Amino acid sequence: MSKMKLRANGREHDIDVAPDTPLLYVLRDDLALNGAKFGCGLGQCGACTVMVGTEAAFSCLLPVGQIGDRPVTTVEGLGSAEHPGPVQRAFLEEQAAQCGYCIAGMIMRAQALLASNPSPDEATIRQHMAVNLCRCGTHMRILRAVRRAARDMKGGKPGGHA
Template identity: 70%
Template sequence: MVSLTVNGQRHEVDAEPDTPLLYVLRDHLALNAAKFGCGLGQCGACTVMVDGVAVFSCVMPLLMLEDREVMTVEGLGTVENPGPMQRAFMEEQAAQCGYCIAGMMMRAQALLQGNPHASDADIRAALEPNLCRCGTHMRILRAVRRAATMMQSAGAETTGAVR
């Protein structure tokens, strides 16, 4: 049994220590946003955050996650109340087939949590490991910029700062 926290909820998972996190998320916890793409950490469809860092869940063994914080796109918000990143991707219609989008959102979320004022160059560099075959790159970039603005506005409202 391995203990890990996913989207703020503690889980005891009964799986082999070398089981990839992606399989634990999808098969044990029914969190299906992260996708199996290549299984080699080369496409980014499986990207989630571990302790605030974007990682390829297809190559992250369960053993490495004991007492660590995992966040998936499901942890960013709900259908009824999507988080800023999710809203921005919807508003910019950033998905075409949608297969890459959860991974793109998680990599962008990790970037903006560490660098809320990321430049276009920062965004492009952060998203480089994630592939999108549909070619919605420009809409994805607009969505990340929109999410950054939304997150900054939410922070100002929370802290009482003047916008």
């Protein structure tokens, strides 16, 4: 075990875990941030996707000891049910979730894309989102949600950025 600090969703947490513990386990078990899901444990499905710094990351593969000072953002850090963030709102408006298991990871991957590229073209969206899987087949609604979020955030609509 090793004492370290982890900044998650804007809050600093003192944790006492082995440095090779996957970030996903720390988020879920120690911080009660349950948005990121355990899917495959191999970084092949994306259900565990969070942002580390400004990049999307598979939290099931990333040892917490490698986070360092970089902030971690989970879906809980983007907004709430009462006040969803722009990407969350777009996913709700496009009814992009069916079973919902993949959606937190999808939202985080979309958030990372739009943070680095606020006006992605269709090919860029598809390429960026392709690494996250949805077994329910809502891919077209997910793509519409990413396009909507980009449009809303660019246009300065409520919750977006002017």
